Amino acid sequence: MNQNTGKTVLILGANSDVAKQCIRQYIEKGFSVIAASRDISSLEKFVADHRLDATKIHILYFDAVDFDSHQKFYDELPVKPHIVVYAAGFLVDNEKALRDFKGAQQMMMVNYMGAVSILNIVAMDSNNTGLERIIGLSSLSGVRGRKSNFVYGSTKAAFTQYLAGLRQELSSRNIKVNALVIGYIRTKINEGLQLNESLIMEPDYVAEHIVNAGNSFTIVPNFKWKIIYAILKVLPESLVAKLP
Template sequence: MAHVLILGGRSDIGLAFAHICAHNGHEVCLAARRPERLADDVRDIATRYQVHAETREFDAEDSGGHADWFNQLDQTPDIVLYAAGYLGDVEQATKDNAELERIMQVNARGAMTILEAAVRAMEHRGSGTIIGISSVAGERGRKSNYHYGAAKAALTTFLSGLRNRLSGTGIHVITVKPGFVATRMLQGMQTPAALTATPERCAADMYRAVQRGRDVVYSTWHWRYVMAVIRNIPERLFKKMSI
């Protein structure tokens, strides 16, 4: 039995991952800014899978407090998932610095500060798994969400460097790049059905990546090829496109 910490426990993918972990007999801790909103989810997990589940208050925007926050945990988790994410509003971010900063903070900076703290504890023990949910949006800037994409690109690069640094230490770093997932974040957007995964599917892909020791996973796998195409469109063409 492992102990799993989910940062951003109220995200649909994070919660779905908690269910899969609990189903496989692992203890889960859901950390979110308003943990009281997860009270019923914790009861649900405990009722369904008969494992211990708990919530904890966590603010992805409080980078200054992240080191202390991690140090006061009762035990060092075996798996830490950073599932907090903020899509933001691209229009607003073009004129409002606060929106831009929030996008950068939740998706990139907050992930770096809390995961560095997690890695310090894991290095001390000599084992652990770090999972970061990045995005295919981080692979190429598009007018519809380029602030978010830039933040996810930073997260992807951070995770890649972290993996490089920790190679051979017993700590494994996984980058997850979901494409379209039918979550609250995308509610109201028209996405192609064939490329839209459920949060449960995405979480299952993540759990399999942990079991198999994978480094970078697209979810669903089709996106590896979709993004290969999108990355290779010449910029002079891409700048005129609307995708």
Template sequence: MTATYAIFGATSGIARAVIAELAKQGNALVLAGRNLPEVERIAADAHLRYGVPTYSLAFDARDLASHGAVFAAAVACTGHLDGLLVAFGTLTDQKQAEQNVAAAEAMIVSNYVGVVSLVTHAANYFERERHGVIGVISSVAGDRGRQSNYVYGSAKAGVTAFCQGLRQRLSKSGVRVVTIKPGIVDTPMTYGMNLPRLLLARPERVARDIVRALHRADGDIYTPFFWRFIMLGIRMLPEPIFKRLSL
């Protein structure tokens, strides 16, 4: 059975792969992002390749006042939504965020405040409908604050906690909330970083996990799955040992 999904942050590397997976299944797609010409190009490509209805909207995570109108426009494209995927966010250099409060603030707004704003509008819609799924891409970085990325990680930790509470609230209305925690993914967000190749996942692999979760999950998922065990180990490290490590 096909459905209609809205994807906010449609130009991200993970979102592009998710769009392809959902379109292959015949789902209608409402795509939103800050770079509207690129969003329109992605939408046109999905329509051409897979013959599914696609729609394009401009969306800026930092423009909080516009979120209600943009989400309403997403619903109006087809008259209803079955699901939402929140895929936007930024990864600013940690050292820059440590020295520049404006850089830290920008990262918190795009990764946490913007998510809370948009998802609040979506939650109220799906609660009224008593149907649907909200998928939010968080990160394993939010599982424990580490010196290498604690500004970004704190925003993602906030997203995870927000989704936990929202999941409890919306469970009474039959609405699922899925928190997606990718590990290290080979996308433009991580280009140029010195990362362990054995842990680097292809976006297509992550997208398949996300689409499966949108169809049936209700809770936190790690992708690839082994990050659940990696982060369990990191969380269990005693604080005196943890502080001596360079993570």
């Protein structure tokens, strides 16, 4: 049901499969959306294909790793957001990341450095008194270091820790910060990977947890992943070492 909230959501990295579902669901709830991505044409096609209300959507160019452009991007927003979602992400397999630093560096820049760059700007704008919430998409890969994906996981671990500190920093202004700690999703980034089908979540399901985020810092969609998350947190290092 359209609630006509009059509020605006800024989605950074809006071309991901989950982010696109967030656009749709936020619009359905009556929000206006600023969808920011390097791939503007793909976003325009998504809006047209799903017959979304184009008057409620601004599509802007945003490059997570062009750090020098972030202040200008934020300053020129058509309206300052009430909610910000950082959904940009990049993944290369661990073997490639170990042998080719450029892949590892790109993960660091997109998954962590780009997030810190733009979210610091958002958070430190004390003139935006309407800011209510910042949501970052992290990963269970960042909960414990595992030999199959620890380079990617390290970028998500750093992002989660950043969000945890940002939550404390902004608590006095009553701005909520959430970390979506996500398992496998049926998305472009996971295409070609050998994943347990019973654990794969659909993008619209994950988007529901973003759009309906509550007060808890850590949000883990799906009860199976909640169990896995809880086990990973307490598993002895000797057993973590035996995981793939």
